[in-house]
Amino acid sequence: KNQVEQSPQSLIILEGKNCTLQCNYTVSPFSNLRWYKQDTGRGPVSLTIMTFSENTKSNGRYTATLDADTKQSSLHITASQLSDSASYICVVSDNNAGNMLTFGGGTRLMVKP
Amino acid sequence: DVKVTQSSRYLVKRTGEKVFLECVQDMDHENMFWYRQDPGLGLRLIYFSYDVKMKEKGDIPEGYSVSREKKERFSLILESASTNQTSMYLCASSLVGQESETQETQYFGPGTRLLVL
Numbered sequence: 001k002n003q004v005e006q007s008p009q010s011l012i013i014l015e016g017k018n019c020t021l022q023c024n025y026t027v028s029p030f031s032n033l034r035w036y037k038q039d040t041g042r043g044p045v046s047l048t049i050m051t052f053s054e055n056t057k058s059n060g061r062y063t064a065t066l067d068a069d070t071k072q073s074s075l076h077i078t079a080s081q082l083s084d085s086a087s088y089i090c091v092v093s094d095n096n097a098g099n100m101l102t103f104g105g106g107t108r109l110m111v112k113p
Numbered sequence: 114d115v116k117v118t119q120s121s122r123y124l125v126k127r128t129g130e131k132v133f134l135e136c137v138q139d140m141d142h143e144n145m146f147w148y149r150q151d152p153g154l155g156l157r158l159i160y161f162s163y164d165v166k167m168k169e170k171g172d173i174p175e176g177y178s179v180s181r182e183k184k185e186r187f188s189l190i191l192e193s194a195s196t197n198q199t200s201m202y203l204c205a206s207s208l209v210g211q212e213s214e215t216q217e218t219q220y221f222g223p224g225t226r227l228l229v230l
Contacts, residue, residue, distance in 0.1 A: 004155075034218065036221075041122075041223070041224065041226075042224065043117070043203050043204075043221030043222050043223050043224050044156075044221045045221070046218050046220075049218060089156070100158075101158075101219070105153060105154065105155040106155060
């Protein structure tokens with residue numbers, strides 16, 4: 001069964017600090033991996049997408065990495081801001097017909113002033 | 114920008130009521146999805162549709178039905194609401210796979226928080 005596990009479940013950091021969120025998956029065959037940001041009370045918004053051949057992708061202060069051999073991804077946030085407080089969801093797509101998505105449970109990040 | 118809207122942000126219903134959740138997207142996307150999101154469980158797919166009048170069951174379709182009469186609108190129906198259907202409901206849409214970085218990226222609506230008493 002396809003699974004996506006994220007850690008930590010929640011994280012509190014001080015404004016200006018960096019942090020790294022982890023995602024491990026067992027989805028096969030793998031197609032791509034996305035990181036979404038979900039603000040409280042809102043729908044998720046796509047941050048990055050990586051295919052099998054890509055091992056890093058940046059979007060401003062967000063940098064995602066992918067190791068397809070170990071089936072791990074990380075999302076690194078640099079110089080955190082209060083507006084980074086949100087849930088971050090790792091989503092993996094399989095390469096079967098339909099490209100079904102498997103969602104991780106998310107990491108809830110709080111950035112404190 | 115893609116815009117996905119949902120008819121209500123918050124909804125309170127009683128057990129046994131019929132509930133309609135509406136979702137509209139304005140980008141001519143072929144695919145539309147309904148998820149529910151519960152703490153600790155992440156997003157779970159209820160139903161999806163890849164064309165008008167077409168629908169497919171997701172992982173947890175029991176107790177739900179859907180309707181796609183027009184391309185831009187996808188409705189989720191709770192025939193007889195129960196307390197275990199209290200949840201956040203998220204609608205999403207996406208293009209049919211294209212050879213681009215946004216292939217199959219799903220764009221989400223703001224969500225409807227449903228409370229069933």
